[in-house]
Amino acid sequence: MQGLSIVGTGRVGRTLGRLAVASGKWQVVDCLAGRHASALEALAFIGQGRAVDELKDLAAADLLLLSVPDDAIASVAQALLDNDVVRPGCVVFHASGAAEAEVLAPLRAAGAHVASLHPAFSFADPARAVEQFAGTMCALEGDAAACVALQDFAAAIGARPFALAPGGKAAYHAALSVASNYLVTLTDMARQLARQGGVDEQLLPALLGSLMQGSLANVLSMGPQAALTGPIVRGDVATVARHLAVLPANWQPAYRALGERTVALAGERLSADAQQRLLALLQG
Ligand SMILES: NC(=O)c1ccc[n+]([C@@H]2O[C@H](COP(=O)([O-])OP(=O)(O)OC[C@H]3O[C@@H](n4cnc5c(N)ncnc54)[C@H](OP(=O)(O)O)[C@@H]3O)[C@@H](O)[C@H]2O)c1
The missing domain is CATH 3.40.50.720 (NAD(P)-binding Rossmann-like Domain)
Known part of the structure; x- marks a missing residue:
């Protein structure tokens, strides 16, 4: 022993x-x-x-x-x-x-x-x-x-x-923090926006939970690029502009930075024109 x-x-x-x-x-x-x-x-x-x-x-x-x-x-x-x-x-x-x-x-x-x-x-x-x-x-x-x-x-x-x-430890630990802690922060951001949109407090766990669990299951099994859905990968520039118009000022930098990252992730699923218009909007 x-x-x-x-x-x-x-x-x-x-x-x-x-x-x-x-x-x-x-x-x-x-x-x-x-x-x-x-x-x-x-x-x-x-x-x-x-x-x-x-x-x-x-x-x-x-x-x-x-x-x-x-x-x-x-x-x-x-x-x-x-x-x-x-x-x-x-x-x-x-x-x-x-x-x-x-x-x-x-x-x-x-x-x-x-x-x-x-x-x-x-x-x-x-x-x-x-x-x-x-x-x-x-x-x-x-x-x-x-x-x-x-x-x-x-x-x-x-x-x-x-x-x-x-x-590798610092980058490894940053990865765990992003995956675990920032998931919590993003959930909080989503809850605030849903409340702003008038969603009843009691509906928040079911509304966001089922969507988040589905996205998590997809990204873990399919990989990030294939799992990506939503206005950015569809090239819906006007929808992203509507989001920016109602987003509180303190969330704008995070939304824009994650949006830019999402454009990069979408890659060839977006036309060159849609990429440019989205980046101009997000960086504007
Ligand atoms: N908690 C987690 O979820 C987690 C997960 C993975 C890794 N870790 C890592 O594990 C390590 C310990 O974390 P923990 O959460 O177990 O911390 P913790 O619960 O605060 O325990 C720390 C222990 O260290 C003792 N201690 C403090 N200074 C000391 C000293 N100079 N000499 C001897 N003993 C001393 C404390 O004594 P007293 O009991 O008398 O205060 C306590 O028993 C850290 O490196 C942390 O990053 C933690």
């Missing part, structure tokens, strides 16, 4: 700790949080391990997860080095979506292999997360030896790991 220690026993740390124990292949060794009470709570949730108060007391483990806030990763890594905690051959990894494994680079001096393993999952509540985690895709990048060990770890906890090239 291999050992896992966890620094930062919040939502991600305690969820991955419990999944590791449940796999029967990993043993949680030590847990450390900002507050001792938090590490004790995590132990109760994980069902195994020892709560330690200081980094210097962390026992050596095969894997060391730094599931601390992104801004604390570099300083915790430096503190691990200063306290001589990391043993040669140990794998140290963080779970941030935007930071590279390289933020842990100083630990290589102590013989550690470093990586990042980012689960594309929202860990709002650890108990629910444990139930729902199976099949979660995890972006993996870093040192080759660390990635090999984390492939096994990810598979053991039911994740689907995939490799990311070094330098």
Whole structure:
């Protein structure tokens, strides 16, 4: 059985700790949080391990997860080095979506292999997360030896790991933010416009929900260009002008920018003339 220690026993740390124990292949060794009470709570949730108060007391483990806030990763890594905690051959990894494994680079001096393993999952509540985690895709990048060990770890906890090239994390994380967060913002924009048009509040979920779910299913199965419908891909310039005439001023830049992007996406489905007229309108 291999050992896992966890620094930062919040939502991600305690969820991955419990999944590791449940796999029967990993043993949680030590847990450390900002507050001792938090590490004790995590132990109760994980069902195994020892709560330690200081980094210097962390026992050596095969894997060391730094599931601390992104801004604390570099300083915790430096503190691990200063306290001589990391043993040669140990794998140290963080779970941030935007930071590279390289933020842990100083630990290589102590013989550690470093990586990042980012689960594309929202860990709002650890108990629910444990139930729902199976099949979660995890972006993996870093040192080759660390990635090999984390492939096994990810598979053991039911994740689907995939490799990311070094330098790709910021764009990868921006992609997830656009897909998840901006979808919410666009829904809010659509709700405001529907209200402006006089649609009853109670009808909004059904009206927009069925349309959005249909579009999402189409784009995921057919790809963006084939799934595109609506006035822009039809070349209905007058309809787009009507939208712009009623759109609140604060939504104009977003609508125009997304419109331009939609013209580009429509590509050859639009005549050259329609493309030019639409772009002139959207950029006007
Ligand atoms: N939440 C998500 O949905 C999600 C998804 C994917 C990836 N991630 C990544 O996972 C990592 C952890 O996020 P999280 O949501 O689990 O955060 P969180 O719930 O806020 O937990 C952070 C933990 O780190 C501890 N901590 C803070 N500073 C520390 C320090 N200097 N030394 C030791 N422990 C320290 C905190 O202690 P206390 O408990 O005492 O405050 C807490 O236990 C981040 O890199 C995040 O980007 C999060």
